[in-house]
Amino acid sequence: MGEAPAFLFDDLNRFSENGIDLVCMGRKTTNFIGNTKYEIGDHDDSALSNGVKVFDNSLGDWVYPTVLGTKPTLSSDHWSLPLGEDRILVIKNGATMDDSLWFLEVNTPYVRRQKNLWGTNVVAWSKGVIGYPGKPIVISGPSGVGKGTLIAMLMKEFPSMFGFSVSHTTRAPRENEINGIHYHFTERSSMEEDIKNGKFLEFASVHSNLYGTSIESVEAVGDAGKRCILDIDVQGAKSVRASSLDAVFIFVRPPSYEDLEKRLRSRGTETEEQIQKRLRNAKGELEQSRTPGLFDHILVNDDLEACYQTLKTHLGLHESADNTYQSAMKKAGFPRVNSVSKVGTTIFLNSSNADLGNASKNSLVLDVSLLKGGAPGRTRGLTAFGKLS
Numbered sequence: 001m002g003e004a005p006a007f008l009f010d011d012l013n014r015f016s017e018n019g020i021d022l023v024c025m026g027r028k029t030t031n032f033i034g035n036t037k038y039e040i041g042d043h044d045d046s047a048l049s050n051g052v053k054v055f056d057n058s059l060g061d062w063v064y065p066t067v068l069g070t071k072p073t074l075s076s077d078h079w080s081l082p083l084g085e086d087r088i089l090v091i092k093n094g095a096t097m098d099d100s101l102w103f104l105e106v107n108t109p110y111v112r113r114q115k116n117l118w119g120t121n122v123v124a125w126s127k128g129v130i131g132y133p134g135k136p137i138v139i140s141g142p143s144g145v146g147k148g149t150l151i152a153m154l155m156k157e158f159p160s161m162f163g164f165s166v167s168h169t170t171r172a173p174r175e176n177e178i179n180g181i182h183y184h185f186t187e188r189s190s191m192e193e194d195i196k197n198g199k200f201l202e203f204a205s206v207h208s209n210l211y212g213t214s215i216e217s218v219e220a221v222g223d224a225g226k227r228c229i230l231d232i233d234v235q236g237a238k239s240v241r242a243s244s245l246d247a248v249f250i251f252v253r254p255p256s257y258e259d260l261e262k263r264l265r266s267r268g269t270e271t272e273e274q275i276q277k278r279l280r281n282a283k284g285e286l287e288q289s290r291t292p293g294l295f296d297h298i299l300v301n302d303d304l305e306a307c308y309q310t311l312k313t314h315l316g317l318h319e320s321a322d323n324t325y326q327s328a329m330k331k332a333g334f335p336r337v338n339s340v341s342k343v344g345t346t347i348f349l350n351s352s353n354a355d356l357g358n359a360s361k362n363s364l365v366l367d368v369s370l371l372k373g374g375a376p377g378r379t380r381g382l383t384a385f386g387k388l389s
């Protein structure tokens with residue numbers, strides 16, 4: 001990899017090349033996207049600012065946008081630079097691997113949609129994750145078939161690889177269920193309001209209750225750098241298929257209707273009436289699972305262990321998944337960055353420090369042309385190359 005070109009600071013603490021502002025560094029940084037100026041940092045008036053101020057050209061004053069997503073703490077130096085016309089990359093100095101790279105989305109399709117809904121200026125934070133944890137996994141199948149059991153097995157064997165998208169539901173919690181872990185248990189009216197406000201990736205009425213996946217639930221898994229698992233019904237799977245979320249779709253069938261009934265009863269979590277309703281709905285779900293092009297893989301959960309092994313094969317988990325630069329980098333930690341520069345879609349983060357005699361140690365190169373999406377319209381995985389000491 002060649003030497004990164006040198007840039008000069010201007011009086012706003014920005015690097016510039018051929019008059020184009022590229023990289024800014026400080027406790028507060030300023031970037032332009034088109035004619036709009038964004039100031040990022042924990043401002044003195046931070047109770048209002050949420051870390052972002054936007055200069056409204058028509059008012060001739062700063063305004064505080066509605067800030068969506070998980071917000072980074074920005075109390076010390078960071079670097080920032082615009083990426084194209086729709087987002088700003090923020091690199092925190094001296095932060096941990098999981099907390100170093102952030103995107104402020106200012107004009108992505110997601111943000112534009114939210115601006116229309118809110119009628120205000122909106123920006124959204126997403127955490128940048130090095131590497132791509134893999135496509136989200138949608139698992140569907142009739143109630144009692146063993147979806148939850150299979151997902152629990154995956155989570156147990158690969159605790160750092162997968163994260164569960166916690167759905168919202170209007171049904172009452174079961175005895176062992178914890179709000180925020182198994183579901184976000186919610187009132188129908190507030191869920192309907194959130195659906196109207198565009199907060200859901202999909203939703204459906206299932207067994208007389210409302211269930212849905214919020215965009216933030218999928219984002220939260222991506223923020224943790226994990227591969228997202230969604231346990232949703234067939235209608236939900238159809239909606240996700242129609243969305244821009246690129247996922248793997250898996251349907252789990254029981255070996256027989258009688259087995260399904262036995263399992264549902266043995267779980268002992270539903271009343272007789274609810275069991276009857278779930279069994280009736282199972283017929284429709286099994287039929288719909290045959291919709292051409294909807295599911296990538298159909299598994300029969302007869303012998304649990306055999307079904308689990310097949311699931312792992314479909315998810316590529318029998319191959320060596322840990323031989324990439326990205327995973328080596330995760331182990332080495334994020335470099336302390338001394339300079340940042342951008343050429344085309346390549347960003348050079350240099351941590352060379354002549355005083356310490358470790359020139360070029362830990363320099364890192366990010367290719368932002370390969371950004372992978374999180375929830376539709378949101379930013380996610382970054383591809384990194386570089387030299388590790």
Ligand code: ADP
Nearest residue numbers: 143144145146147148149263267301302303304
């Ligand atoms: P779902 O999440 O699809 O509603 P669960 O994972 O809760 O279903 O499974 C329902 C019941 O069936 C549980 O009691 C579980 O232990 C049991 N079960 C799951 N897979 C099998 C299997 N292959 N053979 C027998 N029982 C199973």
Ligand code: 5GP
Nearest residue numbers: 167168203204206211212213231232233236
């Ligand atoms: P349970 O009440 O047994 O937890 O779930 C009942 C059904 O709702 C299951 O088929 C499950 O896959 C589905 N479900 C759970 N969460 C969601 C969701 O967010 N969206 C949709 N569409 N279905 C869901």
